[in-house]
Amino acid sequence: MRQTTIIDIAKKLDISPSTVSRALSNHPDISQETKARVRAAADEMDYRPNTIAQNLQKKQSQIIGVVVPQVKHYFFAEIMAGVTDVAYQAGYTVMICQSNEDFEREKSNIDVLISHRVAGLLVSVSSTTTDCHHFQRLVRRGMPLVFFDRVCDHVEASTVVVDDMEGAFRATEYLIGKGYQRIAHMAGPPFLSISRLRRTGYENAMRQCGRPVHPEWIIQAGLNEEDGTSAAEAMLSRLNPLPDALFCVNDPVALGAFVKFKERGVRVPADMALVGFTDGPIASMIDPALTTVRQPAYLLGKSAAELLLEQIRHRESRKNPVHKVLKTELIIRQSA
Amino acid sequence: MRQTTIIDIAKKLDISPSTVSRALSNHPDISQETKARVRAAADEMDYRPNTIAQNLQKKQSQIIGVVVPQVKHYFFAEIMAGVTDVAYQAGYTVMICQSNEDFEREKSNIDVLISHRVAGLLVSVSSTTTDCHHFQRLVRRGMPLVFFDRVCDHVEASTVVVDDMEGAFRATEYLIGKGYQRIAHMAGPPFLSISRLRRTGYENAMRQCGRPVHPEWIIQAGLNEEDGTSAAEAMLSRLNPLPDALFCVNDPVALGAFVKFKERGVRVPADMALVGFTDGPIASMIDPALTTVRQPAYLLGKSAAELLLEQIRHRESRKNPVHKVLKTELIIRQSA
DNA sequence: TTGAAAGCGCTAACAG
DNA sequence: CTGTTAGCGCTTTCAA
Numbered sequence: 001m002r003q004t005t006i007i008d009i010a011k012k013l014d015i016s017p018s019t020v021s022r023a024l025s026n027h028p029d030i031s032q033e034t035k036a037r038v039r040a041a042a043d044e045m046d047y048r049p050n051t052i053a054q055n056l057q058k059k060q061s062q063i064i065g066v067v068v069p070q071v072k073h074y075f076f077a078e079i080m081a082g083v084t085d086v087a088y089q090a091g092y093t094v095m096i097c098q099s100n101e102d103f104e105r106e107k108s109n110i111d112v113l114i115s116h117r118v119a120g121l122l123v124s125v126s127s128t129t130t131d132c133h134h135f136q137r138l139v140r141r142g143m144p145l146v147f148f149d150r151v152c153d154h155v156e157a158s159t160v161v162v163d164d165m166e167g168a169f170r171a172t173e174y175l176i177g178k179g180y181q182r183i184a185h186m187a188g189p190p191f192l193s194i195s196r197l198r199r200t201g202y203e204n205a206m207r208q209c210g211r212p213v214h215p216e217w218i219i220q221a222g223l224n225e226e227d228g229t230s231a232a233e234a235m236l237s238r239l240n241p242l243p244d245a246l247f248c249v250n251d252p253v254a255l256g257a258f259v260k261f262k263e264r265g266v267r268v269p270a271d272m273a274l275v276g277f278t279d280g281p282i283a284s285m286i287d288p289a290l291t292t293v294r295q296p297a298y299l300l301g302k303s304a305a306e307l308l309l310e311q312i313r314h315r316e317s318r319k320n321p322v323h324k325v326l327k328t329e330l331i332i333r334q335s336a
Numbered sequence: 337m338r339q340t341t342i343i344d345i346a347k348k349l350d351i352s353p354s355t356v357s358r359a360l361s362n363h364p365d366i367s368q369e370t371k372a373r374v375r376a377a378a379d380e381m382d383y384r385p386n387t388i389a390q391n392l393q394k395k396q397s398q399i400i401g402v403v404v405p406q407v408k409h410y411f412f413a414e415i416m417a418g419v420t421d422v423a424y425q426a427g428y429t430v431m432i433c434q435s436n437e438d439f440e441r442e443k444s445n446i447d448v449l450i451s452h453r454v455a456g457l458l459v460s461v462s463s464t465t466t467d468c469h470h471f472q473r474l475v476r477r478g479m480p481l482v483f484f485d486r487v488c489d490h491v492e493a494s495t496v497v498v499d500d501m502e503g504a505f506r507a508t509e510y511l512i513g514k515g516y517q518r519i520a521h522m523a524g525p526p527f528l529s530i531s532r533l534r535r536t537g538y539e540n541a542m543r544q545c546g547r548p549v550h551p552e553w554i555i556q557a558g559l560n561e562e563d564g565t566s567a568a569e570a571m572l573s574r575l576n577p578l579p580d581a582l583f584c585v586n587d588p589v590a591l592g593a594f595v596k597f598k599e600r601g602v603r604v605p606a607d608m609a610l611v612g613f614t615d616g617p618i619a620s621m622i623d624p625a626l627t628t629v630r631q632p633a634y635l636l637g638k639s640a641a642e643l644l645l646e647q648i649r650h651r652e653s654r655k656n657p658v659h660k661v662l663k664t665e666l667i668i669r670q671s672a
Numbered sequence: 673t674t675g676a677a678a679g680c681g682c683t684a685a686c687a688g
Numbered sequence: 689c690t691g692t693t694a695g696c697g698c699t700t701t702c703a704a
Contacts, residue, residue: 001478003453005681016691021683029689046473051451052392053681056696061388063431063452071420072634074617077413084407084434088441093448095399095431098420105424112429115387116399117339137382142337225617255621281410285591287623298408341697352675357699365673389697392680 004047013041024049055117064308065113066096067106067123069150073252074280075297076124079148082301083122090309092119099126107134120144120308125152127189127223144311144318148304151193158311158321160304164194167293167328168201168247171275174291174330175245176209180273184217184243186231186253198249198277217243221253228256236264245273245336251280251292258286258335273336288334296326340383349377360385391453400644401449402432403442403459405486409588410616411633412460415484418637419458426645428455435462443470456480456644461488463525463559480647480654484640487529494647494657496640500530503629503664504537504583507611510627510666511581512545516609520553520579522567522589534585534613553579557589564592572600581609581672587616587628594622594671609672624670632662 006024010017015034023030023038041047055061064087068076080096087094095118097109106126113121121143123135132152139145145157175183185202188195199218206213216239221231228248235257236242248254254276261268268274268288276283279294303324311317342360346353351370359366359374377383391397400423404412416432423430431454433445442462449457457479459471468488475481481493511519521538524531535554542549552575557567564584571593572578584590590612597604604610604624612619615630639660647653 001474003450006683007681017681018683018692019690021681022690025683031689034689046477048447048450050392050453050681051448052388052397052453053696054683056386056388056392056680056698057682057684059696070417071407072410072413072417074408074410074413077408077410080413080432081406081408081434084432085436088433088445093431093433093452095429096416096420097424097429098417100421109424111384112387114339114384116429117386117388138337141382259621282618282621285595285618285622343697353697354676354699355674357697358674361699367673370673386697389680390699392682392696393698393700395680 003050004042004045005050006047009038009041009045009047012045013037059117060119061117062092063116063118064092064094064305065110065116065118065121066094067099067109067113067121068096069099069101069124069126071096071098075149075278075295078297079124079301079304082298082303083305086302086305086309092309101126101128103128103131110134110138114138114143120146120312122146122148122304122308124148124150125192127192130191142318144308146304146308146311148300149194153193156321158307158323160300160307160324160326161193162295162300162326162328164197164328165201165204167277167295167330168198169205170328170330171247171277171291171293172202172205173209174332175247175273175275175336176205176211178273178336180245182217182241182243183211183245183247184219184235184239186219186221186228186246186248186257188221188223188249188253190220195249202247221249223250223252225252225256225259228253228258229260230256232257232260236260236266242266243272245275247275249277251276251278251283251290254290254292255282255286258290269334269336275336279331283331284333291333291336292331294329294331296328300326339386340378340381341386342383344381345374345377345383348381349373395453396455397453398428399452399454400428400430400641401446401452401454401457402430403435403445403449403457404432405435405437405460405462407432407434411485411614411631414633415460415637415640418634418639419641422638422641422645428645437462437464439464439467446470446474450474450479456482456648458482458484458640458644460484460486461528463528466527478651478654480644482640482644482647484636485530489529492657494643494659496636496643496660496662497529498631498636498662498664500533500664501537501540503613503631503666504534505541506664506666507583507613507629508538508541509545510668511583511609511611511672512541512547514609514672516581518553518577518579519547519581519583520555520571520575522555522557522564522582522584522593524557524559524585524589526556531585538583557585559586559588561588561592561595564589564594565596566592568593568596572596572602578602579608581611583611585613587612587614587619587626590626590628591618591622594626605670605672611672615667619667620669627669627672628667630665630667632664636662
């Protein structure tokens, strides 16, 4: 598609391209009359500035690069909404890549975004990411970078997360307070910060209340519904006596377990209390409704984007990483 | 962030930038030895090609622009997953904008994407979009453009949609076959193609089975859960006798109505059969599980992206818009 | 097999 | 107030 350029306008008006450029950017030096003529011509010729050329010249773009594990997960989709809104307000556009929880793809996504000379990077690492050296290099070279939700330790970058440990602690504490005796935990992929923190929150609450932490009560699962279902299957066949309460690393896993329990006639909450983490749109819709830890997803995306913009605009802020922790809230419903 | 350029490499190796460029793109003219040296240096210096410069030179980018009403809606998030995957495979990146169902923002999104000289555009129009002239202009000027799900009539662009009318027809037909007597419909925003088609499908099924189409049985709603809730509220207070079945424009609306029914003691399906459209992740989780028309969201995104790539790569295909219609499937569960 | 030079569209000194 | 010029990083003729 052939687009009108500043030169086309200049020719038509018989003035120089620089005058057109200045007129378009409302430079004070240019006369009102010229500005008016230029604007009229630009309008008529359907001129759209070539951001590519502008960016090349300015040696940086107004693009925010985002890498998420899976766009379709409600949690990330909601975060994206926050990011996109903030970016739009600030005149930035977002370029989005999904890693599909694959480390290699994550690296290649980053490369692509770097090649596009994005102004900054927003990333939530994949569950298979164990090596964070490429992030360290980026930061060292001055690339504005903010991790959200799933962070890389040992990287001097700003982060925005929720109080995973605290949220998990409160949820477990709540179950203990309700008198449940055998409280199990379905944990997420071990390398992920969120998995570790939530698990630790669970363990701390147990210990602090004088409960033993039985290793067999910690069931390794993933992050998806299927993982919850299969982990529940395993739990049902292996544990005797069965736990009477289950705190899951996130909603999807809790929902997967819920489905299995229903299928097997395990009543929630009578036989098994159930608590999730996220408070996605499904939580309140199931019966019994899911007790869960609410994460402010939109706000998380918004904050991450704001932090990144701050870093993009102020070089110094890059040196002082900020670690923002958003409050979660235990939403008590019928499942526990 | 200062990035290594082709010139840095050239200086270091004491050869010309053009040689470096050619070596990097594996040009046959360059000797193996030079190529090896260049590649080694590029690696060592952590060189990343400047896509902006490449694009400026090629006068087009490897970016696909996407405009959706709301990224956080499951349906669109899933579509995005399809788009993103296809784009990644083909070496394209996706730039995403959300219109938030606002016509002005939609236009401004398009402007931004055009300014970035995207290779093509994928759009699902907002519910407030009634004027499609800007799209017509784009197409006339040769911009590859594919509408998905929500299309603009009278624009010579390719489209990928599901068989909305057919899906709605089958759903309604099913309700009739089950013996329901007073089948109502909650319709979406009137300007949207999907709203009109689904409504028509409902009406056609009613007529074809010799049922009268009572205007008061068609309740105007929106597309979100809140809309379903308030529409149900209105229905409950205004209609007497109450319908005994309700076909909704989409899942969220059905879910919103479901919540209201539960609250008011209207039993589903005993007092009111309920059918949705989409088959999002909530549908199967509620109790009774929602009977709904399944839309292949991921496939829709994938097809739209493929169609767009085709148009980007082959000029001629732009002249012959393709209209792809994906099959839906009636998923029968317990709510009807 | 390699180098020099021009140009993609735009901005910003510098000059007038 | 406006024009000239150079240059952002890269590719690509045209020459050598």
